[in-house]
Amino acid sequence: MNKKAQDLFEQGQTDEAVHLLVEQIDQNPKETAGYLQLSLFLVKGNELEKAIELLLKAANLVENPKDLYFNLATSYYLKGDLEKSLNLLNQLPDTADNLYQKALVYFNVQNYQKALAYGMTAEQKNPTDTQIQELMGDLWLAMGELTQAQRYFEKIIATKPTAKAYTFFGICLYSQDYQKAQDCFEQATKLDEPETKKILNQYESLLSAVKDGKLNG
CATH class of the missing domain: 1.25.40.10 (Tetratricopeptide repeat domain)
Structure with a gap:
């Protein structure tokens, strides 16, 4: 360099x-x-x-x-x-970075099963990478598996907290612990208010589905 x-x-x-x-x-x-x-x-x-x-x-x-x-x-x-x-x-070669990038490509074409397979393999190779953890959380959330998604966003909050991680963790908690979810949204707002508002607006319908118990908590 x-x-x-x-x-x-x-x-x-x-x-x-x-x-x-x-x-x-x-x-x-x-x-x-x-x-x-x-x-x-x-x-x-x-x-x-x-x-x-x-x-x-x-x-x-x-x-x-x-x-x-x-x-x-x-x-x-x-x-x-x-x-x-x-x-x-x-x-x-199937390095963690290459596998992560493949998972991103498949995630963007909504082939979640293939994205998940590559993402999980990337995670095995680099289990502490928050970039991979975030993608895994996004994947499980896109598939409606809130418990699995929650686990990944919680990991990020514990090591490298971001507004996005707090917001999505709150979304995962929304139906089971409303107050804790609100606390997460407040933490996210402190870190990056515009990003938090953007995500909450984008996922308004998802929050309604979570609240109504239509997704797997």
Whole structure:
């Protein structure tokens, strides 16, 4: 990693950071590190087309193009091209990160069973990863399995609390412990009020279903 470029990017000096990495790539066009770091900067700046174009060009230059596949798959995923993303991920080893990304793709096409299978395997490989735990909670919630979902959001609250985790934990508790659910919503609001309101508005119908006992508590 180019630390100077990273520091500049984190300080908001994006153009300077990109310029440094472009120089690095020009000097060492067969090394993957520069392409990977620059593609991450482009993704964070929501310049997905540029990230994809960069990585596709790099694939013709570097010694091992597969080293670029994960970043390329992530860029395709964020762009909404899920088939291309999955095709690349299927060519990579089943690391926790790759399995998580596969689970995300299947979750987004509402193939929850496949998403669950990949998510559970990712969790086995990295059981403390809150990103994986959040996805597992989302999956179980989408399937209407509140008890299973609750377990994951509770884990996140215990280690790395977020407004989303508190809000969804509250949703899971809504029918069995209304007051505790309200406490969770209050905690979520303290952390991020706009995010909490957004989730509660989005899941208003789910809360009604929970309250009426139509989902598995």
